[in-house]
Amino acid sequence: MFAGLSRMSKLRPLVLCGPSGSGKSTLLKKMMEDFPDKFGFSISHTTRKPRPGEVDGQHYHFTTVEDMQKAILDGQFIEHATFCGNMYGTSKAAVNFVREQGKICVLDIDVQGVKQVKNTDLDPLYVFIKPPSLDELKKRLTARKTETEESLLHRLKVASEELDYGTEDNFDCIVINDNLEHAYVQLKTFLESQVFGDK
Numbered sequence: 001m002f003a004g005l006s007r008m009s010k011l012r013p014l015v016l017c018g019p020s021g022s023g024k025s026t027l028l029k030k031m032m033e034d035f036p037d038k039f040g041f042s043i044s045h046t047t048r049k050p051r052p053g054e055v056d057g058q059h060y061h062f063t064t065v066e067d068m069q070k071a072i073l074d075g076q077f078i079e080h081a082t083f084c085g086n087m088y089g090t091s092k093a094a095v096n097f098v099r100e101q102g103k104i105c106v107l108d109i110d111v112q113g114v115k116q117v118k119n120t121d122l123d124p125l126y127v128f129i130k131p132p133s134l135d136e137l138k139k140r141l142t143a144r145k146t147e148t149e150e151s152l153l154h155r156l157k158v159a160s161e162e163l164d165y166g167t168e169d170n171f172d173c174i175v176i177n178d179n180l181e182h183a184y185v186q187l188k189t190f191l192e193s194q195v196f197g198d199k
């Protein structure tokens, strides 16, 4: 029992947070390629309808608003949010499922999600990915060609608020994503010293 617990305690989840376009997905991809067996993702719940090809319990746990609201009130969720009228959230059970498989659960969440996680007993390590500047962030989001003029402006407005929260008081590690290779070295150094070697 104690051996199991001490093994589990080494698998603190890893929160990756940062404004849209700061490079979370890009850095995560490199991290997963470098350490394919170390990390796992929890499967989120959502009240949106499955898209063609999406499998319940694999892409998402598809649920109803009523059931999800009940589970949230019951304290079963670590964080949740509503986007475009649909609810999304991460359950404690989904994170524990990853941990039971001996993997570090990665949570790619926004500042609102981080604030919610901090109110739980999850005790993850928190990493904030920071763009070198708002100007550079705008350039990257524009070059990514995923945004309309309106969504770009919205993301930049949210980004400037999120950057105010991205301080050492709130995060264990702040990675400045100026040059991708440099940023990845910062992240990898943190992983190797704090996440894998977690006491």
Ligand SMILES: Nc1ncnc2c1ncn2[C@@H]1O[C@H](COP(=O)(O)OP(=O)(O)OP(=O)(O)O)[C@@H](O)[C@H]1O
Pocket: 018, 019, 020, 021, 022, 023, 024, 025, 026, 027, 140, 141, 143, 144, 177, 178, 179, 180, 181, 183
């Ligand atoms: N260091 C870098 N230098 C230049 N471009 C970068 C760098 N890091 C990431 N990018 C590019 O910036 C864009 C945004 O990166 P990415 O999609 O990883 O951000 P994100 O934080 O995951 O965004 P979202 O939250 O919207 O999913 C991508 O097109 C990516 O290729």
